[in-house]
Amino acid sequence: xxxxxxxxxxxxxxxxxGAKHEAAVEPRELLVYFLRDxxxxxxxxxxxxxxxxxxxxxxxxxxxxxxxxxxxVQADGAKIVTIEGLARGETLHPVQEAFREKHGxxxxxxxxxxIMTAVDLLEKNAQPSEEEIRHALEGxxxxxTGYVNIVAAIKWAAEQMRGRNVSR
Amino acid sequence: xxxxxxPTGLIGASIRRVEDPVLITxxxxxxxxxQLPGMLHMALLRSPYPHxxxxxxxxxxxxxxxxxxxxxxxxxxxxxxxxxxMIPGQKxxxxxxxxxxxxxxxxxxxxxxxxxTRALAQDAANAIEVEYESLPAVVNAEKALEPGAPLARxxxxxxxxxxxxxxxxxxxKAFAEADHIVRMHITSPRQVAMAIEPRGAxxxxxxxxxxxxxxxxxxxxxxxxxxxxxxxxxxxRIRVIAPDVGGGxxxxxxxxxxxxxxxxxxxxxxKPVKWIATRSEDFVTVIQGRDQAMTSELxxxxxxxxxxxxxxxxxxxxxxxxxxxxxPPQRMMAMxxxxxxxxxxxxxxxxxxxxxxxxxxxxxxxxxxxxLNIERLVDKAARELGIDRLEIRRKNxxxxxxxxxxxxxxxxxxxxxxxxxxxxAIRLSKFDDMIRDRDQARARGELVGVGVSTFxxxxxxxxxxxxxxxxxxxxxxxxxxxxxxxxQGHETMFAQIAAEKLRVSMDHVAIRHGxxxxxxxxxxxxxxxxxxxxxxxxxxxxERVVDKARRFAxxxxxxxxxxxxxxxxxxxxxxxxxxxxxxxxVAAAAYGRPLPGIEPGLQETVxxxxxxxxxxxxxxxxxxxxxxxxGEPKIEKLVLVDDxxxxxxxxxxxxxxxxxxxxxxxxxFREQMLYGADGEALTGSLIGYAVPHAENMPPLILGETLTPxxxxxxxxxGVGEAGTNGAPSAIANAVIDALAPLGxxxxxxxxxxxxxxxxxxKAEGE
Numbered sequence: 001x002x003x004x005x006x007x008x009x010x011x012x013x014x015x016x017x018g019a020k021h022e023a024a025v026e027p028r029e030l031l032v033y034f035l036r037d038x039x040x041x042x043x044x045x046x047x048x049x050x051x052x053x054x055x056x057x058x059x060x061x062x063x064x065x066x067x068x069x070x071x072x073v074q075a076d077g078a079k080i081v082t083i084e085g086l087a088r089g090e091t092l093h094p095v096q097e098a099f100r101e102k103h104g105x106x107x108x109x110x111x112x113x114x115i116m117t118a119v120d121l122l123e124k125n126a127q128p129s130e131e132e133i134r135h136a137l138e139g140x141x142x143x144x145t146g147y148v149n150i151v152a153a154i155k156w157a158a159e160q161m162r163g164r165n166v167s168r
Numbered sequence: 169x170x171x172x173x174x175p176t177g178l179i180g181a182s183i184r185r186v187e188d189p190v191l192i193t194x195x196x197x198x199x200x201x202x203q204l205p206g207m208l209h210m211a212l213l214r215s216p217y218p219h220x221x222x223x224x225x226x227x228x229x230x231x232x233x234x235x236x237x238x239x240x241x242x243x244x245x246x247x248x249x250x251x252x253x254m255i256p257g258q259k260x261x262x263x264x265x266x267x268x269x270x271x272x273x274x275x276x277x278x279x280x281x282x283x284x285t286r287a288l289a290q291d292a293a294n295a296i297e298v299e300y301e302s303l304p305a306v307v308n309a310e311k312a313l314e315p316g317a318p319l320a321r322x323x324x325x326x327x328x329x330x331x332x333x334x335x336x337x338x339x340x341k342a343f344a345e346a347d348h349i350v351r352m353h354i355t356s357p358r359q360v361a362m363a364i365e366p367r368g369a370x371x372x373x374x375x376x377x378x379x380x381x382x383x384x385x386x387x388x389x390x391x392x393x394x395x396x397x398x399x400x401x402x403x404x405r406i407r408v409i410a411p412d413v414g415g416g417x418x419x420x421x422x423x424x425x426x427x428x429x430x431x432x433x434x435x436x437x438x439k440p441v442k443w444i445a446t447r448s449e450d451f452v453t454v455i456q457g458r459d460q461a462m463t464s465e466l467x468x469x470x471x472x473x474x475x476x477x478x479x480x481x482x483x484x485x486x487x488x489x490x491x492x493x494x495x496p497p498q499r500m501m502a503m504x505x506x507x508x509x510x511x512x513x514x515x516x517x518x519x520x521x522x523x524x525x526x527x528x529x530x531x532x533x534x535x536x537x538x539x540l541n542i543e544r545l546v547d548k549a550a551r552e553l554g555i556d557r558l559e560i561r562r563k564n565x566x567x568x569x570x571x572x573x574x575x576x577x578x579x580x581x582x583x584x585x586x587x588x589x590x591x592x593a594i595r596l597s598k599f600d601d602m603i604r605d606r607d608q609a610r611a612r613g614e615l616v617g618v619g620v621s622t623f624x625x626x627x628x629x630x631x632x633x634x635x636x637x638x639x640x641x642x643x644x645x646x647x648x649x650x651x652x653x654x655x656q657g658h659e660t661m662f663a664q665i666a667a668e669k670l671r672v673s674m675d676h677v678a679i680r681h682g683x684x685x686x687x688x689x690x691x692x693x694x695x696x697x698x699x700x701x702x703x704x705x706x707x708x709x710x711e712r713v714v715d716k717a718r719r720f721a722x723x724x725x726x727x728x729x730x731x732x733x734x735x736x737x738x739x740x741x742x743x744x745x746x747x748x749x750x751x752x753x754v755a756a757a758a759y760g761r762p763l764p765g766i767e768p769g770l771q772e773t774v775x776x777x778x779x780x781x782x783x784x785x786x787x788x789x790x791x792x793x794x795x796x797x798x799g800e801p802k803i804e805k806l807v808l809v810d811d812x813x814x815x816x817x818x819x820x821x822x823x824x825x826x827x828x829x830x831x832x833x834x835x836x837f838r839e840q841m842l843y844g845a846d847g848e849a850l851t852g853s854l855i856g857y858a859v860p861h862a863e864n865m866p867p868l869i870l871g872e873t874l875t876p877x878x879x880x881x882x883x884x885x886g887v888g889e890a891g892t893n894g895a896p897s898a899i900a901n902a903v904i905d906a907l908a909p910l911g912x913x914x915x916x917x918x919x920x921x922x923x924x925x926x927x928x929x930k931a932e933g934e
Contacts (some may be wrong), residue, residue, distance in 0.1 A: 011772070026287070027289075028287065036200075036201075039721075040203070041194070042194070042197075042198075042200070042201035043193070043194015043195065043196070043688030045198070045364075045414070046195070046200065046364070046366075046444075047364040047365065047414075047447065048853070048854050049446045049447045049448050049853065049855045050447065050448075050854050052854040052855070053364055053447070053854065055364055056858075058542045074387065082194065083194030084193065084194045084195075087193055089202070092192070092193070093628075095230045095862065096192040096193065097194045098186055098496060099188065100185065100188040100189065100192055101183075101184065103183075103185065103819050103822075103823050105187075105188055105191050105192060105414040106415075106655035106656070106657070106823060106827065107191075107364070107365070107367040107412075107413065107654055107655030108188075108190075108196050108362070108414065108655065109196075109198065109363075109412075109415060110364045110414075111191050111192060111416025112192075112194045113194065113515075116934045122444035128892060131467065132444070134861075134862040134863045134865075135489070135862075135863060137862035137863075138635050138861055138862070138863060141364060141854075141859055141861065142364065142830070143361075143362055143363060143415050143417070143824075143827070143830075144415055144655050145362050145823060145826055145827050145830075145832070146826035146827050146828075146829055146830030146860075146865055146868070146891075147860075147861075147862040147865050148823075148826040148865070148868060149823060150862070152417075158596065158677075161177070163602075
C-alpha cells in the first residue's frame with residue numbers, strides 16, 4: 001500500500017553546506033528532492049530522469065555525484081556541499097567567478113552542476129588539459145553554450161586557483 | 169573581457185552578464201523552485217499507443233489512494249488547446265487537454281491526478297487502468313500521403329492539414345529552356361529541443377479570483393492569451409510569470425495541455441497546483457523540430473547560372489496542432505532561393521498529420537531545412553556541371569549593389585555581401601590548403617571532404633515587439649520589454665542599449681521582462697528576434713523619452729527646448745555645458761508640480777513593427793574525415809563566418825553562435841527522434857537521444873563581416889540561430905564530398921557511423 005510507503009519514514013542526519021540537518025525521509029526519496037524540497041536548496045536542478053544531464057551534481061563526502069542517483073537515506077551521515085555552499089560569504093569560488101568572466105552560463109540551468117563538477121575536477125587535477133576538462137564534463141549536458149565557454153571558464157579558473165592556492 | 173560601466177561605448181562592448189551572479193550561485197528561480205503553502209502536485213497518465221480508441225478508463229482505485237485530491241479523464245473535462253488558422257482551408261482537429269475517445273500520439277495524456285505530493289500523484293496515476301483498442305498508425309509524412317495510408321486523425325478525410333504554394337516568375341519556361349536540371353530528394357531529421365530545464369507550471373488561485381501562473385515559457389503574453397481561450401477564463405485576470413527559464417530553443421513557445429490542466433485544477437480546487445515534466449514526458453510531448461522531406465529541381469544554364477527552382481516540402485506536423493505547429497514548413501516559401509538570384513521559383517508545402525509528437529519551431533524553425541535544401545542542390549549542380557563549388561555560388565549571389573533585393577518569392581532582403589562573407593570563410597579556413605590536403609588524403613584512399621554553405625537567415629518578424637522606458641521619480645531607469653529572456657542575456661544587452669542612449673551607467677538601468685502584470689503586451693523571444701525587435705522597440709521608446717525629458721530640462725534650465733542636448737547623466741544647454749540638469753532633477757520635474765503645456769510623467773511605450781525581417785547571412789566551411797573501416801565521422805575543422813549587422817555585445821553573440829553550432833552538429837551527426845514501424849516511439853529519454861557532450865565538440869573558428877541593417881535603428885540582425893542554420897549543410901556537403909570518390913551522392917542526416925559504414929560497404933561492394 002502506498003500509505004505504508006509514505007509513512008515508513010527513516011531518520012537521517014546530514015551536514016549540508018556546514019549545517020547539520022536531522023530529518024525523517026521516505027525510503028524512496030531521492031537526495032535531490034530532499035535538498036530541493038526539504039532544505040529549499042533549489043540551486044541543485046533536475047534535468048532528466050536517467051542520470052545523464054548532471055544538473056543535479058553536488059559534492060558528497062568530497063566527491064562530485066549526481067544527487068538524482070542517490071536516495072536520501074543513503075546520504076545518512078554524509079557531508080554534502082551544494083552550489084549554495086560554494087562561495088564564502090560574498091567571495092565567489094574561482095570557478096564561479098570564471099563562469100561569469102568567460103560567459104560560461106546562458107540559461108543557467110546546467111550551470112550549478114557544471115560548476116560542482118568543475119570544482120571536483122580542479123581539486124583532483126590542478127592543471128587539466130583541454131581533453132581532461134572535456135572528459136570530466138562527460139556526465140554534464142549543456143544545450144546553450146556548445147561547451148566552448150564552459151571549457152574556457154574551467155581553464156581560466158585553474159589558472160586563478162594555481163595562483164591563489166584555493167581550497168574549500 | 170571588458171568590464172565597462174562608463175556611460176559611453178556600451179553598444180559593441182563585451183560586457184559581463186548582469187544575470188550571472190544569481191545563476192552561478194544557485195539562486196536562480198525556475199518554475200520548479202516556486203514553492204507555495206498547501207501546494208498540490210499533478211501527474212498524468214499517458215498513452216503508450218500512437219493511435220488507439222479508448223474503450224474504458226477505470227480511476228476507482230486511484231481516487232481512493234492516499235493524498236489524492238482529484239482525478240480527471242477526458243470524459244470529465246472538455247478543454248482544448250487553441251490553434252490559429254495560418255493558411256486558408258487549414259484543418260484544425262481537436263487538441264483536447266485530456267484525450268477524448270481516442271489517442272493520436274504516444275504520450276497523449278489520458279488522465280490527470282492531483283495529490284499532496286509528486287510521488288503520491290504519480291502512484292495514483294499509475295493505478296489508473298485504461299483499455300485501448302489499437303488503431304493503425306502512420307508516422308512518416310510521405311507515407312501518410314500514399315493511397316490507403318492510415319488516417320492519423322480518423323475524424324478527417326485525409327492526412328493533409330494544409331497545402332500552400334508560392335510562385336514567382338515563369339517557372340515552366342525556365343525549366344523548358346534549361347540546359348541542365350538537378351533533381352534531389354532530401355530529408356531533415358526529427359529533432360528534440362532538449363532544453364535542459366523540463367517544462368513546468370505552478371498555478372495559484374488568488375483570493376480575488378484571479379489566477380497567477382508561473383510557466384517555463386518564451387512568450388508569456390501569447391501563452392496567456394491561449395490559456396485564457398483554453399480555459400474560458402478572462403485574459404486580464406491571468407498573470408503569467410516566466411521566471412528564470414532554463415532554455416527553450418522554440419520548444420517553450422506554445423501553450424501546452426499540462427499548463428491548462430494545472431490551471432483548471434487550481435481554479436477548481438482553490439489550491440496551488442504544480443506540474444513539472446519529467447525528461448521522459450518531455451520527449452513525447454514537447455514540440456519537436458524539422459522532419460521535413462524536400463523534393464527539388466534546380467534549372468541551370470550550362471555556365472552554372474541558376475534560372476529556376478521548384479521545391480515541394482512534405483512536412484510532418486504530428487498529431488495535434490500547437491499554436492505554432494503549422495509555421496516552420498512555411499519558411500521555405502520565403503527562403504527557397506537562399507542567397508542566389510533565381511528569378512523563377514515555385515514552392516509547394518504540404519503539411520501532414522501523423523501519429524507522432526507535434527512538431528513546431530526548433531532553433532532555426534524551417535531555416536535549416538531551407539538552407540540544407542538549396543545548399544545541397546547547389547553542390548550537386550556544381551558536381552554535375554563540372555563547375556567549381558565556390559564559382560557557382562559567386563556567379564549566382566545577389567550582389568551588394570542589388571540590395572534591398574526583392575526575391576522571386578516576393579521577399580525583400582535588406583542588405584548583404586555574400587561574396588565577402590565567403591571570402592572571409594575561405595581565408596580563415598585556409599581553403600586551398602584544405603583542398604590540397606584532402607586530395608592527398610584521397611590519393612591514399614582516405615575519406616576526407618570539404619563542405620561549404622553560404623546562407624541567409626531571416627530574423628525578427630512574427631509581428632511586433634514592445635518596449636517601455638520609464639524614468640522613475642529618482643531618475644533611475646526601468647525598461648519593460650516584451651522580449652522574454654531564457655538565457656540570451658537580455659538584462660545585459662538591453663541595459664547596454666539603454667545606458668548608452670540615455671548616457672547613464674548600466675547600474676542605473678533595470679530590465680524587466682517575463683511578467684504579464686508588469687509588462688505591456690508583448691510577443692516574446694524566438695526566431696532570433698529579441699535584439700532586432702525588442703532592441704528596436706527599446707531604441708524608439710528611448711528616443712521618445714529623451715525628447716520629452718528635454719522639455720522638462722528646458723523648463724528647469726530656462727532655455728528653449730531646441731537648445732537642450734543630452735550630456736553624461738542628463739541634459740545641458742547647447743554651447744553652455746555648465747548649465748545642466750541630471751536625470752534625477754528632470755524626473756523630479758516630471759513627477760512634481762505640473763508644468764504648463766507638458767503632461768506629467770516620463771514613460772514611453774513603443775510597439776515596434778518594422779514590417780520586414782532582418783536578413784543576416786554567413787558562410788560556413790567544414791572539413792570532415794570519415795573512418796573507412798568504422799564509418800566514424802570526425803569534424804576536423806569548422807569555420808563560421810556570420811554577419812548579424814551591428815553587434816550589441818560580441819561576447820553574447822559568440823555565445824549564441826557556439827550554442828547554435830552545437831545543436832547543428834547534433835543534427836548533422838547524432839540526433840534523431842525515431843519511431844518504429846508500428847508507430848511506437850523508439851526514442852523516449854536521453855538514453856536514446858544523443859545530445860552532444862563536451863567531448864563531441866570540435867574547435868570552432870569564428871569570423872565575422874559587418875553589414876549593418878539599414879532598416880533598423882541600431883543596424884542589427886538576429887544571430888541566435890546562425891549555427892543551426894548554416895553549419896549542418898556545410899557538414900552535409902563535406903560528408904558527401906568525402907564519399908564522392910565512392911560514387912555516393914546522397915545520404916540524409918544524421919550522419920551516424922553505422923549509416924555511413926553501411927553506405928561505404930554498399931558502395932565498395934558495387
